[in-house]
Amino acid sequence: MSRQRRTFTPEFKREAAGLVLDQGYSLTEAARSLDLVESALRRWVNQLQSERGGATPTSKALTPEQQKIQELEARINRLEREKSILKKATA
Structure with missing residues (x-):
């Protein structure tokens, strides 16, 4: 029987990575x-380190600031598409 794939919230991922980065736990521990x-925890740790460094992640963000940035970028993209559609319709 196949094992069900588990999903984790960004908050859980951030807290799990925080154990390694902030509280001194080893990755294995x-x-x-x-x-x-x-390997999953290693990815989360690397992602959290890069987000704390100011890099915008390509996957779902872990920090609240990066989550907000991703939401705003998605909104900008949607508005630009709508603007383009309206511009073509009036031409």
Whole structure:
């Protein structure tokens, strides 16, 4: 029987990565205590480090600031598409 794929909230991912970055847990220790695969936790840690450094992630953001930036960028893209459609309709 296949194992169901688990999903995690951005808050859980941020807190799990925070165990490694802020509280001094090793990657192995934190993964074992949270029943996670090390590679997933490693990705979250790397993503959180880059977000804290100011980089905008390509996947779902972990920090609230980056989440807001992604929402605003999506809104800008939608408005630009709407503007383009209206411009073509009036031409």
